[in-house]
Amino acid sequence: MFQTVCTAASATTRRRRRCRLWRGASGCVLAAFVHSGCAASKPVVTPSARVPSPSARLAAADAQVQAGCFDCLVSALQEYNNLRSVATVADAASTGAARAAALLAIRERELGTPDSGYLARAREIVAANPRTQATLGALLDIAETLPVRGAVTQVSDDVALLRNQTALQNRELWTAQLRAHANEDALSAYIWLAFNCAYLPSAEHAVAQWLTFEPAWRETPLVALKAATCGSNTDSPSLERLLERDPRFVEVHYFLSFGLALTGRIDAAMDHLLKAYDWRREWPAVTSSLGADYMALEDFDRAIDFLDRTLALVPRYPDALLNKAKALTYAGRYADSLQIVDQLLAQNSLVGDARYWRAVNEEALSRDDEAWADIELANKQLFNAAVPKLAGIIAYHRKQLDVSQNRFELSRRRDKSDCETGFYLGIVLGEQRAWPRTAEVLIETVACFEKAEAKLNEEIANIRASTQPLDRQIRQIKKREAQIASNRRMIVTSWYNTAVSYFSLSKKEQAREFAERVITDDEFGERARQLLAQLR
Structure with a gap:
């Protein structure tokens, strides 16, 4: 071998x-x-990755805080917590962790998301490191008083009131302290703006001036977000720039939806809300807004779905309960709607609206006596045209013609653009044989319906020209076409009843004019021809 x-x-x-x-x-x-x-074997040496020093990691966490997005703050908090056990940076890491946790707590209130306990965590960190107490204790007390933004409150009225009272009682002292330290660190800079935005009237907001007290921080994305969302106003161009520069600022979509919704750009607003929802599902401020938006778009099934998601997080939220009751009513689910309305009444919330929608559903279910009791209670709390209109309908079903006429007259005085009210009033007046007033009201009603049809046709044209999804266009157009068809039937009925009124007043020419308008109608043609025969 x-x-x-x-x-x-x-x-x-x-x-x-x-x-x-x-x-x-x-x-x-x-x-x-x-x-x-025959080759000499040589071991391969892989260069070891350089491990960042604790001070470098601390600096990276500080940079995440300045970046300012919610996810950035979460990342910073995690790194600070990891460094709290490292002796050389323990104090700085504890201070950073407490500040990041407080910033997250404030951001959750600004976004209307559930409280994740970040402020309590900040207090625990401070309690575990007494050297941070002097620096952060007062700031955490001020942060505790900041309100939850928006209508979806997740704290009791007593808690919200106490926060407000505490802030107002200490406003002068705290404002001076915050101003003096605004440029010292990220949390101080942020709370200086947040406190002024929350507890000074909008007319006194001076964001540009406030920013002069924190020159080291005013250009950071963290502070830029607060400046762009101060109070009830939003600086959409600034927010769009923040999102363009750092896509991690997903919460910006929520703020961008505000201005779009106020200007009627509902689809654009919903696009931002849905992106916010994809980022964070448990967000009642977003799900409630989406529920209301789908209601406006007449997509009641989706509206109910998002309102259910809201109520899963905030079970007693009155606006979500009321909107769900309305959506169920519009979807023809009257018995289900009554169950939701009863929840509102049980918690003594929006009682006037609850009574009104209870009456709406009871009338639809032909429970007229119960409906009358509820609409009378609603009348004590609501001042609008809808309550007396529904009362007029219910009274008519109960054969109370005088009461019905009175309520329709009141509703019509409050809103003359509601053509249906005029039509119902004309019917009641005819049954009362008040012929001159019947003819007068019905002629005005026909003119009202003709204007309404022109408006509905304009809406249909706009829907067809829109960029809405096809299924939504079809649904909205069908609803308006059905309304036009219903209105036309009421016009024909009004013409016939006007002819009868003039006939009863022996005004033959006027009676003939209106009778001739309906002689080809399937429902009224025969009666109109009989009336014309009597006019010869």
């Missing part, structure tokens, strides 16, 4: 040796094997 020996032979000698080996080899595999056997 041939044995190979590795030596320091010349290149020529090594080549010859390999040639002799190749002669008995079958192919290249053996040659390759022999070649590798």
Whole structure:
């Protein structure tokens, strides 16, 4: 057997040796094997990754705080917590962790998301490191008083009132303290703006002036977000720039939806809200807004879905309960709607509206006596045209013509643009044989319906020209077409009843004019021809 020996032979000698080996080899595999056997093996050395020092990690966490997005603050808090056990940076890490936790607590209130306990966590961190108490104790007390933004309150009225009272009682002292320290750190800079935005009237907001007290922080994204969302106003261009520069600022979508909703750009507003929802599902401020938006778009099933998501987080939220009751009513689910309305009444919330919608559903279910009791109670708390209109309908069902007329007259005085009210009033007046007033009201009502049809046709044209999804366009157009068809039937009925009124007043020419308008109608044609025969 041939044995190979590795030596320091010349290149020529090594080549010859390999040639002799190749002669008995079958192919290249053996040659390759022999070649590798003669090679001196060398261990591969992989350079070790450089581990950042604790101070570098601390600086990176500080940069995340300045970046300012919610997820950035979460990342910063996690890193600070990891560094709290490192002796060389323990105090700075504890201070950073408490500040980041407080900023997260404030941001949750600004967004209307559930309280994740960040402020309590900040207090725990401070309590565990007494050296941070002097620096952060007062700031955490001020942060505790900041309100939850928006209508979806997740704290009791007593808690919200106490926060407000505490802030107002200490406003002068705290404002002076915050102003003096606004430029010292991220939390101080943020709370200086947040406190002024929350507890000074909008007319006194001076964001540009307030920013002069924190020159080291005013250009940071963290503070820029607060400046752009101060109070009830939002600086949409600034918010759009923040999002463009850092896509991690997903919460900006929520704020951007405000201005769009106020200007009627509901689809654009919903696009931002849905992006916010995809980022954070448990967000009642967003799900409640989406529920209301889907209501406005007449997509009642989706509206109910998002309102249910809201109520899963805030079960007693009155606006979500009321909107769900309305959506169920519009969807024809009257008994289900009554159950939701009863929840509002049980918690003594929005009682006037609850009584009104209870009456709406009871009337739809032909429970007229119960509906009358509820609409009378609603009338004590609501001042609008809808309550007396519904009362007029219910009174008519109960054969109370005088009461019905009175309520329709009141509703019509409050809102003359509601054509249906005029139509119902004309019916009641006709049954009372108040012929002059019947003719007058019905002629005005027909003119009202004709204007309404022109408006509905304009809406249909706008829907067709819109960029809305096709299924939504079809649904909205069908609803308006059905309304036009219903209105036209009421016009025909009004013409016939006007002809009868004039006939009863012996005004033959006027009676003939209106009777001739309906002689080809399937419902009124025969009666109109009989009336015309009597006019000859």
